[in-house]
Amino acid sequence: MKVNGQSYRLFAMVGDIDGRFTANRWPDDGSGNLYKEAWPESTDSTYYTQKLETNGATPNNEKIIAFASDLAQVSPDVSSQALGKWMDLKHLYRYMAENNAIVNCDRITAFYCAARTGPVWANHNYFFYQQQNRDCFSGLRLGI
Secondary structure (H helix, E strand, O other): OEEOOEEOOOOOOOOOOOHHHHHHHOOOOOOOEEEEOOOOOOOOHHHHHOOEOOOOOOOOOHHHHHHHHHHHOOOHHHHHHHHHHHEOHHHHHHHHHHHHHOOOOOOOOOOEEEOOOOOEEEOOOEEEEEEOOOOEEEEEEOOO
């Protein structure tokens, strides 16, 4: 492929999003919980255990439940304070702005309605990673 006369190669890679992925992306803190498509909205540990991609044998969902509880207890005008306790807001805002700028329609902020038995609003293709050494979550959107 050529862009402005410059030759570029196009590569594709498929991989499992699991403990090997987290160990690679967080070399100093790669043994945390990786949740697939789990918003911090429930205080039911079973909900999160079903969504774990790592640590399924010994699930500990205390931090994501605390994250969900903090979000549920605040009014919308101060929700960024609760969110900022658990996520890097600068990174999150930049991530969302970039996805909106490129009109990425398959992202964490895109919701779809399925009306099989009634309206169900949901999104997909995102992960939350809970770092073990910090009370911090990273939102990931992956095209898989």
